[in-house]
Amino acid sequence: MARGRRPLSALCPGALTGEGRAVDTTGYGETMDRAHGLGVSVLGITSPNPPVGAVALDARGQVVGEGATRPPGGLHAERVALVEAAGRAHTVVCTLEPCNHTGRTGPCAEALIEAGVKRVVFGHSDPTSPAAGGADALRAAGVEVVQLATVEGALAGWLHRQRTGRPFVTWKYAATLDGRSAAADGSSRWITGALARADVHVLRSQVDAIIAGSGTVLADDPALTARDVPGRAGERLLRVVMDRRGRVPATVRALGDGSLHVTGDHDPADVLDQLAGRGVVRVLLEGGPTLAAAFYRAGLVDEVVAYLAPALLGAGPAAVGDLGIGTITDIARLHLIDVTRIGEDVRLTLRPAPRKAA
Ligand SMILES: NC(=O)c1ccc[n+]([C@@H]2O[C@H](COP(=O)([O-])OP(=O)(O)OC[C@H]3O[C@@H](n4cnc5c(N)ncnc54)[C@H](OP(=O)(O)O)[C@@H]3O)[C@@H](O)[C@H]2O)c1
Numbered sequence: 134m135a136r137g138r139r140p141l142s143a144l145c146p147g148a149l150t151g152e153g154r155a156v157d158t159t160g161y162g163e164t165m166d167r168a169h170g171l172g173v174s175v176l177g178i179t180s181p182n183p184p185v186g187a188v189a190l191d192a193r194g195q196v197v198g199e200g201a202t203r204p205p206g207g208l209h210a211e212r213v214a215l216v217e218a219a220g221r222a223h224t225v226v227c228t229l230e231p232c233n234h235t236g237r238t239g240p241c242a243e244a245l246i247e248a249g250v251k252r253v254v255f256g257h258s259d260p261t262s263p264a265a266g267g268a269d270a271l272r273a274a275g276v277e278v279v280q281l282a283t284v285e286g287a288l289a290g291w292l293h294r295q296r297t298g299r300p301f302v303t304w305k306y307a308a309t310l311d312g313r314s315a316a317a318d319g320s321s322r323w324i325t326g327a328l329a330r331a332d333v334h335v336l337r338s339q340v341d342a343i344i345a346g347s348g349t350v351l352a353d354d355p356a357l358t359a360r361d362v363p364g365r366a367g368e369r370l371l372r373v374v375m376d377r378r379g380r381v382p383a384t385v386r387a388l389g390d391g392s393l394h395v396t397g398d399h400d401p402a403d404v405l406d407q408l409a410g411r412g413v414v415r416v417l418l419e420g421g422p423t424l425a426a427a428f429y430r431a432g433l434v435d436e437v438v439a440y441l442a443p444a445l446l447g448a449g450p451a452a453v454g455d456l457g458i459g460t461i462t463d464i465a466r467l468h469l470i471d472v473t474r475i476g477e478d479v480r481l482t483l484r485p486a487p488r489k490a491a
Contacts, residue, residue: 161254164188164196164226165283168256171201171210172228172287176339177359178204178369181412183291185210185229189222189250197221211241215248224252228288230259230280231267242267246274256283260295290340290415293435299405303436304418304425305336306452307478313446314422319352321421328476329440336438337370338362340415342408345387346424347376356386357419371413375404375424401428426454429465429485437467437483440475 171186178184179202187210189198198221200213208216211231215222225231231241231253245253253276259265268278285292290301307324308314315321323330337343338359345357357372372392374381379396381388388394395404401424408416418428428434439452456465467483474480 159254159279159281161224161226161279161281162283164190165228165254165256165281167196167199168210168226168228169284169286171199173339175201175203176287176290177341177415180291180341180369180414181205181294182209183229184287185227186287187211187214187225187227189214189218190224190226191218191221192223192251194224209241212244215244215250218248220248222248222250224254225250226254226281228256228283228286230255230257230265231271232259233265233267233270240267240270242270245271246276250276252277252279254279254281256281257285257288257292260292289436294409294414298409299402299433300342300408300413300416301435302405302416302418302428302433303336303340303438304420304428304434305333305438305440306420306425307333307440307442308452309442309444309446311445311447312452313449314420314452315352315449316446317448322353324444325440325442325478326476329442329478329480332475332480333440334359334362337417340417341369341413342371342373342393342415343417343419344373344375344404344424345419346421347374347378347381348423349419349421350374350376350381350385350387352421354385354387355419356389371408371411373404373408375399401431401433405433422450422452422454425452426456429453430456432485432488434485436470437481437485439481439483441479441481443477 168186168188172184175184182202182205185202187200188196191197198214198218200210202210211225211227214225225245231245233240233242253271259267271278293301306314309324343357359370370391372387373395374387375395377398418425458465466486468486469481469483471482472479
């Protein structure tokens with residue numbers, strides 16, 4: 134099955150089940166889901182541009198074109214769908230408001246008008262200037278415009294980056310049923326099964342950067358690549374090693390081509406700002422527990438993906454280090470977005486609950 138056709142939830146956990154999923158009263162909900170699936174299929178290759186999906190329908194409502202954002206400099210999703218539709222597009226359903234500015238490609242709103250599209254259904258408003266205003270331009274040209282409340286899906290990272298200026302951080306870890314991320318001797322490889330490990334490679338292929346701490350790199354020497362994901366060589370993936378005391382030698386596998394060795398004292402926020410400056414939109418934080426705790430305490434974890442194995446260790450480090458929580462009333466709660474069985478393991482996708490005001 135082509136990646137764009139795989140169920141959205143298989144590639145972007147929680148994309149279909151996220152909060153705020155509204156009841157569809159427009160009749161375009163299924164087509165919007167299809168457009169979201171197309172956006173998911175290009176996660177990790179469009180940054181700093183948004184991973185948008187678009188579906189073109191003819192006057193009878195039949196799909197005549199599909200598109201997803203091409204890598205920077207290439208066509209936007211709406212244009213790809215219009216090319217495939219070859220003049221038959223009556224309605225275009227897209228996950229993001231069509232852009233209204235001339236960047237490396239012309240405005241999508243103009244392309245839709247020129248193609249004679251009668252109706253545009255979009256999910257999220259474009260918060261960026263000068264790209265915003267596409268809906269108004271379409272309306273001014275007599276095109277019917279409908280905004281459909283929908284999940285953020287593949288756009289979650291990009292929308293977060295527009296709102297906060299920082300990349301969207303997914304903290305991923307694997308643990309036993311008793312929450313251990315490594316054995317007492319520090320070994321942690323293969324807590325989960327082969328299918329869960331393959332799923333991690335898909336997660337890596339959907340981000341722009343992976344961050345690991347010196348403790349993990351020294352203990353496991355991980356390559357931090359997205360191997361074995363069809364069509365994704367992972368050549369755009371930036372591997373970041375946070376190594377305060379400069380203990381990590383340049384010979385480790387994570388510090389090969391396309392890597393950033395951050396030494397000296399630095400806040401997680403500073404590192405994320407540095408990555409934002411390099412066009413990074415989505416980050417996978419692969420720990421270990423000390424670095425995960427530092428990001429969590431700073432309020433910089435936006436999503437958690439936990440792989441839980443049906444196994445016990447009884448001793449060894451916990452999945453996350455000290456969060457500064459001394460009493461149960463301060464417990465850090467998360468919202469459960471998705472639960473998926475992967476082989477013998479379970480993948481949980483969660484979002485941290487808003488923190489209580491001090
Ligand atoms: N099961 C899993 O999912 C998983 C994932 C990753 C790792 N692990 C396991 O976790 C163990 C390693 O744990 P760990 O906690 O030592 O690894 P870690 O979190 O990867 O590394 C911790 C180190 O990161 C450095 N660091 C750089 N900037 C920092 C900052 N702003 N805040 C805090 N630390 C910063 C510190 O180095 P300095 O000491 O120089 O200050 C710190 O000692 C290994 O056994 C590994 O196998 C398990």
